[in-house]
Amino acid sequence: MTTREPVNAPVMEPAAGVSSPFRRGVLYLGGYDPVAPEKFFGRLARELGHFRETWGVAATPAPARPSDDGQVWRTEIETRGDGWNAVTDFRLLAWDDLVKGDFARPIWQRIPLSLGLLADFLFSGTILRYFLAAWRFGLYFVAPFFFSLLFVVVAAIAAALVLRIDHWSAPWIAPALFLAVYLCLMRWPGNRWFVSHLLDARVFMGEYMRGGRADMEARVDRFAREIVDLAATPGLTELLIIGHSQGSVFALESLERALALDPDLARRGPPISVMTVGSCVLQLGLHPAARTLRARAQRLLEERGIEWLEFQTLTDVVNFYKTDPARLMRLQPSPGRTFPHVINVRIREMLQPTDYSRIRNSLFRVHYQFVMGNTRRYFYDFFLICCGPVGLRERFSLQKPPQESDRPGT
Structure with missing residues (x-):
């Protein structure tokens, strides 16, 4: 594993004379995430504003449009610097409809x-492996189960108090009260x-992981075909596949699966x-059943034609900080x-002090900073990676602190 501590990137500009x-x-x-593609692209346009202000560039997104099946949304972003x-062909591989379907299930399911x-x-030992690999993620994983159990305890106490009342209706009221209190606490x-979301x-x-989501299996196959399609675009300089949070697995x-469709995909x-980023690969990768x-x-x-770069941070409890996914998965x-x-x-280095102070205590806002606009120049910048004139591999092949005057070609 190559682990790099936070450093700023070198100045990298397009070759002289390249127009x-x-x-x-x-x-x-x-x-x-249940966020609809329309809302996602609205956020993307807003965060591009931070990118423009931070780096002094012009970045213009085209209106997002869906594929015929609605499973892929696409925009083009043209960025101009000094x-x-x-030009970035940005495609969102959407699966929010599957998340909303889960949310619609009744609580008794x-x-x-x-x-x-x-x-x-628990019994497979996976949770223990979480704590051994990254204890913060272990706490994050068990947190919703802890809160749900806490709500059960509070509801049970309320029901027990009713049962202490010497009245014929108490045995009938207590179970109803238990359920009502629990449901109310789950809501607020x-x-x-x-x-519930977690x-x-x-x-x-x-x-x-256990093959019980045929809907997501079909969606991942659809995404694989999209990779093959985009890779065939004439004149493309770089193909970048970004996975955030659970999306890192997919x-x-x-x-x-795209390689299975086209074995020569990475050779031409x-x-x-x-x-x-904010990766959950090890959430499944550490389970014995994730073969x-x-x-x-x-x-x-x-x-060999494919490179994998994983960005980790201590501040985000959702990722496995300072771990080697390949080693822990025993590849x-x-x-x-x-x-x-x-x-x-x-x-902290991605944001101005006032901006960081505003979000530092928001677990999910910190988690999403990986894919949002920086308000401070820093070597990791989501939009610089997606919209700048230098490829991801070249961007992180050298290390040298930049100056404040560095242009966004870094």
Whole structure:
């Protein structure tokens, strides 16, 4: 594993005399999030404003439009800086409809599913592996189960108080009160603490791991075809597949399936890189039953034309900070091959002090900073990676502190 501490990037500019734009294809896979594509692209346009202000560039997105099946949304972003320009074909691989379908399930279905998932990950030793690898993620994983249990205890206390009343109706009222109190707590403060959301996310990933989500399997196959399609675009300089949060798992899986569709995918056309941020790869990768995921990751490791860069940070409890996913998943190493390249970053350095102070105590806002606009110049910048004139591999191949005057070609 190549682990890099937070440093600033070197100055990298387009080669002298090059006037043609840097053309990049980006396929983005988000996490277990019910946000509709329209709202996602609204946020993207807003965050591009921070990018423009921070780096002094012009960045113009075209209106986002869906594919015929609505599973892929696409926009083009044209970016111009001092002496360079870049064109990004940005595609969102959407699966928010599956998340909303999970949210629509009644609670009498969702609670048993979450308890079954907890038992599975507990008795398989996976939760213990979380704590050994990254204890902050371990706490994050068990948190919604803890809060749900806490709500059960509070509801049980309320029911017990009713049973102490010497009245014939007490045995009938107590169970109804227990259920009412529990449901109310799951709604508030449960919704504020994302308890149901996180329980559903854990169930979803567990079901997918064990082959119980045919809907997501079909979606990942669809994403694989999109990768093959985008890679065939003439004149493309770079193909970048980005997975955020749970989307990191599907970024790897969809690329491996794309290789199954086109074995020469990484041997012709643009260089292909996978970038995982706020990664949950080890959420499944550490489970004994995740053999398919590990086999697919091994397949990517053996494909020398593909690079995997994983960005980790201490501040985000959702990722596995300072870990080597390949080693912990016990992938077979390849001589002379670093896969993935692990690069440590600091969220604090991405934002102005006032901006960081505003979000530092918001777990999910910090988690999403990986894919939002910086308000301070820093070597990791999501939009500089997606819209700048230098490829991901070249950007992180050298290390040298930049100056405040560095242009966004870094």
